[in-house]
Amino acid sequence: MEKTHEKIVVNNSDWFKHWFDSAFYHKLYSNRDEKEAAGFIDQLLERLQPGSHAQMLDLGCGNGRHSKYLAAKGFNVTGIDLAASSIKSAKKWETAMLQFYRHDMRLPFGKNCFSHVFSFFTSFGYFKTQEEDESVIGNISAALKPGGILVMDYINSSYAEKKLVPAGTKEIDGITYTITRWDDKKHFFKKITIGDVQAGEPFEYIEQVAKFSLHHFDEMFCRHGLQLRQVYGDYNLDEYNSATSPRLILLAKKK
Numbered sequence: 001m002e003k004t005h006e007k008i009v010v011n012n013s014d015w016f017k018h019w020f021d022s023a024f025y026h027k028l029y030s031n032r033d034e035k036e037a038a039g040f041i042d043q044l045l046e047r048l049q050p051g052s053h054a055q056m057l058d059l060g061c062g063n064g065r066h067s068k069y070l071a072a073k074g075f076n077v078t079g080i081d082l083a084a085s086s087i088k089s090a091k092k093w094e095t096a097m098l099q100f101y102r103h104d105m106r107l108p109f110g111k112n113c114f115s116h117v118f119s120f121f122t123s124f125g126y127f128k129t130q131e132e133d134e135s136v137i138g139n140i141s142a143a144l145k146p147g148g149i150l151v152m153d154y155i156n157s158s159y160a161e162k163k164l165v166p167a168g169t170k171e172i173d174g175i176t177y178t179i180t181r182w183d184d185k186k187h188f189f190k191k192i193t194i195g196d197v198q199a200g201e202p203f204e205y206i207e208q209v210a211k212f213s214l215h216h217f218d219e220m221f222c223r224h225g226l227q228l229r230q231v232y233g234d235y236n237l238d239e240y241n242s243a244t245s246p247r248l249i250l251l252a253k254k255k
Contacts, residue, residue: 025205117151148253
């Protein structure tokens with residue numbers, strides 16, 4: 001009789017704890033564009049003109065690709081992320097100017113410590129409740145020095161709704177990733193089914209990201225002492241257009 005396997009499904013309120021810490025996640029997203037990331041940061045620094053002694057936080061730093069680049073520019077950089085595997089990978093790049101720590105952004109991470117906090121590549125919007133989202137924004141505000149700057153890089157929900165690709169597949173190192181996407185009124189969902197030919201058992205992970213709009217962010221920022229100063233629509237820092245911009249990049253200042 002042929003052996004059958006049931007899918008192992010990871011789909012709960014803390015899905016990100018498991019998915020972002022898995023080897024499958026790192027393989028699936030290993031092709032992220034380093035050149036684009038560097039160009040984005042160069043343009044940000046040109047606009048922000050941070051001082052030579054700026055203390056920067058990379059919130060949800062992953063394996064540290066943005067943090068490394070900022071530190072190479074001469075800034076003091078701290079990266080935090082919940083995924084133990086990402087922090088383990090990032091720590092090999094540590095220097096006197098660059099430190100990494102495993103930390104849950106829903107818990108406080110300092111008071112009046114940083115001149116800049118960066119949240120790159122939609123590293124927010126995963127949580128189950130509004131209270132959890134609000135706690136992160138509150139923690140950011142608390143960690144910023146007076147007059148400090150937050151840069152929040154998020155998906156543009158209006159654009160993403162129109163460009164949603166329902167299904168697709170990728171094969172990486174002999175493993176097939178089947179990706180299904182859908183949305184509802186408040187969230188985008190992505191189901192990743194992984195056919196691991198070595199383990200013989202498929203896994204399913206379901207990502208969930210909130211459809212936060214410019215208005216939502218502005219309200220959250222105001223509640224936590226952050227003033228929205230500028231909005232961009234892509235990594236070239238072009239003007240934001242709700243219908244045509246692929247990103248929602250917000251600059252806010254602590255009052």
